[in-house]
Amino acid sequence: MPSSDVLLMRRPDDWHVHLRDGDMLRSVVGHTARQFARAIVMPNLSPPVTSVALAVAYRMRILAALDPDAGFEPLMTCYLTDGADPDEIERGFAAGVFTACKLYPAHATTNSEHGVTDIRNIHRVLERMQRIGMPLLLHGEVTDHGVDIFDREAVFIERVLLKVLADFPALKIVFEHVTTAEAVAFVEQTGPNVAATITPHHLRINRNAMFEGGIRPHFYCLPVAKREVHRLALRRAATSGSAKFFLGTDSAPHAVGKKEAACGCAGIFNAPFAMESYATTFDEEGALDRLEGFASEHGPNFYGLPLNTGRITLERASNVVPERVGTGSEAVTPFHAGEIMRWRFAEGA
Numbered sequence: 001m002p003s004s005d006v007l008l009m010r011r012p013d014d015w016h017v018h019l020r021d022g023d024m025l026r027s028v029v030g031h032t033a034r035q036f037a038r039a040i041v042m043p044n045l046s047p048p049v050t051s052v053a054l055a056v057a058y059r060m061r062i063l064a065a066l067d068p069d070a071g072f073e074p075l076m077t078c079y080l081t082d083g084a085d086p087d088e089i090e091r092g093f094a095a096g097v098f099t100a101c102k103l104y105p106a107h108a109t110t111n112s113e114h115g116v117t118d119i120r121n122i123h124r125v126l127e128r129m130q131r132i133g134m135p136l137l138l139h140g141e142v143t144d145h146g147v148d149i150f151d152r153e154a155v156f157i158e159r160v161l162l163k164v165l166a167d168f169p170a171l172k173i174v175f176e177h178v179t180t181a182e183a184v185a186f187v188e189q190t191g192p193n194v195a196a197t198i199t200p201h202h203l204r205i206n207r208n209a210m211f212e213g214g215i216r217p218h219f220y221c222l223p224v225a226k227r228e229v230h231r232l233a234l235r236r237a238a239t240s241g242s243a244k245f246f247l248g249t250d251s252a253p254h255a256v257g258k259k260e261a262a263c264g265c266a267g268i269f270n271a272p273f274a275m276e277s278y279a280t281t282f283d284e285e286g287a288l289d290r291l292e293g294f295a296s297e298h299g300p301n302f303y304g305l306p307l308n309t310g311r312i313t314l315e316r317a318s319n320v321v322p323e324r325v326g327t328g329s330e331a332v333t334p335f336h337a338g339e340i341m342r343w344r345f346a347e348g349a
């Protein structure tokens, strides 16, 4: 095989994933652990992961769902509520249980009803996080129904993020799953304490994908995909080589029946073919040489964690994506379902 058809790189990490719980956790976690060494695990369970004890128990359930030799490290996050306690958060961070805190504006997305109703309610928490160097992970959308759903990320920058940075200029912030040119520009213009993750799907689809020939629930996620001009801005940012942008899949499985419904859930399950999807995008942009930085280096450098020592191989080879992954009530439609991908993840070494 010519060398341009094989990509050998440092093992990547996923800096934003939903692993769920119970049977769904057991069904999906292996897909993430196969490709990634570590992952930042979202805490939006029901009930949410709001304490050190809940995070320890959840981490144990994740590890118990994997082969003992999977070599996967879940990095746990604390779900912020209006009543979040700075002491509990610092205790979890100091003990190595919490890697970061996650801010869901209340009612922004799946299981966010216990989220923060007003940023002022967590000022003491943010103050403490800034002091101890603990990253804040943002679902960056306002929830005001007077704001058009396609504008909620851009308006969040104006109404919330600028204030947070004015009050806490040294706080480490990850603007997660950015979807707009505005968010890209904002991250580029701020200091090195602000970074962003970009999903595989926002690099590949724009909002038209949800309506092509009929309603397409498997392309619905939050933040919702935007216009083409925004997708192009995300592709430029991801492939730019900037250390401020790194991999976060936001893989968010929902059973098929919960997606194909009158009120379908938000979320795209991309874990099974995540690296193939990113590689396809970087290949199209002529930036395969920058995939390793985006997938395996910028994230750990931002978090202050060691780089992985393992390696993975991606090969240029046909790879058919099935219509369903998992069985029974855990069957989920993966991103790229029914497509033939031109890259294949070969087992890591």
Ligand code: DOR
Pocket (backbone or CB within 6 Å): 018, 044, 109, 110, 139, 220, 221, 222, 223, 252, 253, 265, 266, 267, 268
């Ligand atoms: O599409 C999404 N799905 N966005 C989120 O923010 C949450 C996630 C989920 O948990 O299903």
Ligand code: ZN
Pocket (backbone or CB within 6 Å): 016, 017, 018, 042, 250, 252
């Ligand atoms: Zn998410």
